[in-house]
Amino acid sequence: MAIKVQPKAKALIFDLDGTLSNSLPVHLETWNLVGKKYGFVFDPQILLEMTGRPTIEFAERVVEQYRLNATPREIMLMKQAAFWEMAHLLEPIAEVVSIVKKNYGKLPMSVGTGAGRKSTTLQLEKLNLLQYFDAIVTAEDVTSHKPKPETFLECARLMGVEPQYCQVFEDGVLGLEAAEKAGMMVTDVRPFINYGEWALS
Secondary structure (H helix, E strand, O other), X not given: OOOOOOOOOOEEEEOOEOOOEOOHHHHHHHHHHHHHHHOOOOOOHHHHHHOOXXXXXXXXXXXXXXXXXXXXXXXXXXXXXXXXXXXXHOXXXXXXXXXXXXXXXXXXXXXXXXXXXXXXXXXXXXXXXHHHOOEEEOHHHOOOOOOOOHHHHHHHHHHOOOHHHEEEEEOOHHHHHHHHHOOOEEEEOHHHOOOOOOOOO
């Protein structure tokens, strides 16, 4: 069973973490490092619930849930630095990347992610994917994040394609909801992917 591009799709939009990049194990490991420093055990369920949200919102949740004596910004900066240090461990998700490579030069393509610009660029560079995309929309480019549709609507605008002709590839619950709200064709990639030994669900 393979992921299919819809016949009426005129543009493709891809989430990053968990869709193009098998980054969730690295995110979990970096949150575990933060937990060791601040004396808490990170609950992977947070990743499942919040994938697609910007890092600062994860940090706010962590500070509140574990009652940390630190600001969300301090936690965010530590988490980001650890993730950048471990970026060499990232691997592409072949089932989705194959769609990107097959449609390169045929359809406009973009990335719509809740990650920051630096993390997004770093991941795409490490995975040798940056050159395939006509537009990249990150957490820093919108004011309303997933599950609001702004990220994907901005992708559509930058590609010059009406939302109903865009097909979104997503793994996150919030991102899937955002794509539906944007009025786009939505493909949940999770049933098609072998995430390896570790998976959230």
